[in-house]
Amino acid sequence: MSTIANYGEVQRALQTDTEQILAQIPVSPVTLSMPMDGAGPRICASVKRDDTSRVPASVNVVLDGNPVEIVVEAVGDYQDFKAL
Amino acid sequence: MMVNEGSEGRGGDAEHFSRLFEWLNTNADRLLDDPATNLVAVGIGKKSAGRIDDDSPFCITGFVEKKLSEKEIASRSMSLFADAAAAVSNVGQPKSLDFEIDVIETGSRFRARPGLQFPAAQRGLRGGAAPTLDLQKRFETIRKGIGITNPHRSYPASLSVGTLGFFVRDEGGTTFLVSNNHVIADENKARKGDSIVQPGTLDLTQSELNLMPTLAKLRAQLEIAKLSAFVDIHFHNPQAIPFNEVDCAAAEILSDKRDFSEIARIGLGGDLSGVATPFTIDPVTGEVTGLTRVYKAGRTTGWTEGEVTQLAVVTDVRYGAGLARFRNQLGIAASPDNTGPFSRAGDSGSAIVNARQELVGLLFAGSEMQTLANPIQPVLDALSGALGAKALTVI
Numbered sequence: 001m002s003t004i005a006n007y008g009e010v011q012r013a014l015q016t017d018t019e020q021i022l023a024q025i026p027v028s029p030v031t032l033s034m035p036m037d038g039a040g041p042r043i044c045a046s047v048k049r050d051d052t053s054r055v056p057a058s059v060n061v062v063l064d065g066n067p068v069e070i071v072v073e074a075v076g077d078y079q080d081f082k083a084l
Numbered sequence: 085m086m087v088n089e090g091s092e093g094r095g096g097d098a099e100h101f102s103r104l105f106e107w108l109n110t111n112a113d114r115l116l117d118d119p120a121t122n123l124v125a126v127g128i129g130k131k132s133a134g135r136i137d138d139d140s141p142f143c144i145t146g147f148v149e150k151k152l153s154e155k156e157i158a159s160r161s162m163s164l165f166a167d168a169a170a171a172v173s174n175v176g177q178p179k180s181l182d183f184e185i186d187v188i189e190t191g192s193r194f195r196a197r198p199g200l201q202f203p204a205a206q207r208g209l210r211g212g213a214a215p216t217l218d219l220q221k222r223f224e225t226i227r228k229g230i231g232i233t234n235p236h237r238s239y240p241a242s243l244s245v246g247t248l249g250f251f252v253r254d255e256g257g258t259t260f261l262v263s264n265n266h267v268i269a270d271e272n273k274a275r276k277g278d279s280i281v282q283p284g285t286l287d288l289t290q291s292e293l294n295l296m297p298t299l300a301k302l303r304a305q306l307e308i309a310k311l312s313a314f315v316d317i318h319f320h321n322p323q324a325i326p327f328n329e330v331d332c333a334a335a336e337i338l339s340d341k342r343d344f345s346e347i348a349r350i351g352l353g354g355d356l357s358g359v360a361t362p363f364t365i366d367p368v369t370g371e372v373t374g375l376t377r378v379y380k381a382g383r384t385t386g387w388t389e390g391e392v393t394q395l396a397v398v399t400d401v402r403y404g405a406g407l408a409r410f411r412n413q414l415g416i417a418a419s420p421d422n423t424g425p426f427s428r429a430g431d432s433g434s435a436i437v438n439a440r441q442e443l444v445g446l447l448f449a450g451s452e453m454q455t456l457a458n459p460i461q462p463v464l465d466a467l468s469g470a471l472g473a474k475a476l477t478v479i
Contacts, residue, residue: 008367014396015412018327022398033394033415036365036372044394079451081401083266083331084246084432 002060002067007041009068010034014043017061021070024059027051029078042071049076101142104128104183108144111172115146120163122148124193131184143184144169151189217352219383220245220287225343226308228435229352229381232261233284234268234311236275239299245284247383247433249446250356251347252334252464254473259344260334261309262467263433264448269314269333271405276313280335281306282342284383286430308342309335313470319406328410330458330466331432331448348479351441352381359460359478360442363395363414375438378416380447382431390416390426390436390455392444397456401449412462414445416455427455436460443478 005013011034013021021032021043031046045055055074060067105128112126125147132140146165157164163171165187166178175181219230228251233244246267253259261280265271268280281302288296296302314333318326337344349355363374376392394415400407416436418426427434427450436445436457445457468476 006367007365007370011365011396014398018398018411029400031397031399033397033399036370036376036393036395038370041370077453079453081399081449081451081454081456082429083264083401083403083448084427084429084450084455 002069005041005061005068005070007034009063010041010043010070013061013063013068013070017063020061021059025055025072027054029080030055031078031081035073040071042073045072045074046078047074047076048078051078052076097142100183101128104142104144107173107183111169114172115168118163118168120161121146121165121168122162123165123168124149124190129186129188131186133186133188141184143186146185146187147190148187149190149192151187217386219247219352219381219386220283222283222306223342225346225350226261226282226337227347227350227352228356229383229387230282231284231287231383231430232263232268232280232282232308232433233286234270234274234278235281235285235299235302236278237270237273239285239302240293240297243285243288245286245383245430247381247431247447248282249433250435250443251337251479252467252476253479254471254476256473259337259339259347259479260312260467260471260476261337262332262334262435262446262463264331264446265314265317265333266331266403266448267333267433268311268335271403272314272316274311274314274333276311278311279303279307280309280311282308284430287383307338309337311335313467313472315466315470317403317405317408319403319408320400325409328408329412329462330446331408331410332446332458332463332467334467334471353379353387353437354441356435356437356443356478357441358443359464360438360440360444362459362461363392365395375440375442377419378436378438378444380427380431380434380436382427382434382447384428384430385424385426388424388426389419389422391419393417393454399456401456410449410456412459414457414459416445416457417453425450425453425455 027047033044035044052074058069127145129145130140131143170178231245232248249262312334378390381387397413397415398411400409434447443460446463447457449456
């Protein structure tokens, strides 16, 4: 049984389990991040407005051998990043 | 006007300055109150009339609106500053003074700068442009935040510019400027030894472009560094989508080309004071340790203020050569007090600092609303490896 990820686990998962997380969010383009707004540990998935419904409510990773569930928040505000 | 040449050496500067200061306190009023001297002000300066820390001796400086010849002074019944200084010192002749004096022309009397005050209906018409510092011009004294580029493979057909981020020194004492790969290493296409020029070629006037029609002429005039190393950007390819962590490169400065002696003490917005501790986050409460209010000086938008709003950002970034996927990036939004975005095209390479002037990140990409930066420690680690250095010190 998995536990809900805390802030530390969200940050770590985004840094080390990026491919597994992206594989569970079948939307492109997407920007993933950990918001620092104090509204709870989660991944923010910025996607195009029409794609928000395709973003799952959570993703699962394994950290130190333990299954962890990470809440995903879909936001329809995706914007291209360009090298400046 | 030299009165007593060589009365003090550099070794006695502090004592000499103290004596001049005492002399000034005793005699300044009398000199200024005497209409015959025509003095606007009197102070202590350098005999060279240059910087206060140069090698020439301290002297007493008299300020006049306009320098006059001795004949003109005599015809108007005025006093030479030297004679007046000697008189208040009770030494009779200027040559008996034990310090040097100089006269500087001010052009006018000193006036308080008036505050701007206009009828409310004229608001916006008289204030002039917002204060700004032109970071796009040629700088004689090189510093972080100014425009640079690598013109190889593009000049003169196309023009470019990015930003000089900051400076590092290796254990052997070699100094490098740091910017993005895509600013000074041409998205992996550059070669070691490529010239880095300042200002960027996009910031040259047409007359300057006409004077430097070839790469060789451009390099001869504007080269400030040679590319030393860069970290490859890995682009999407048919086989895989590799992850990147940094977009960075380093170029060895050419100290005979411009003045690099000030780089550690004339930072725009403040001098760098080292590297910030990476952001840490309380696993349970989410409380962040570290200053999240950040600043940058960049070629296009100048000095801006932002807030780190996201950690561990994963996204694709569009380059000229294609898409590249990054992870573990800092997301930054303009602060409410910042006018406009935190960054725009041409700001790439900017050093991002916190309120303690500690280096936080290296700016490299942006969208309409957000800016992305590489966290600084991976940048320094990657550049150390690329340069073959044991460690790099931020200066």
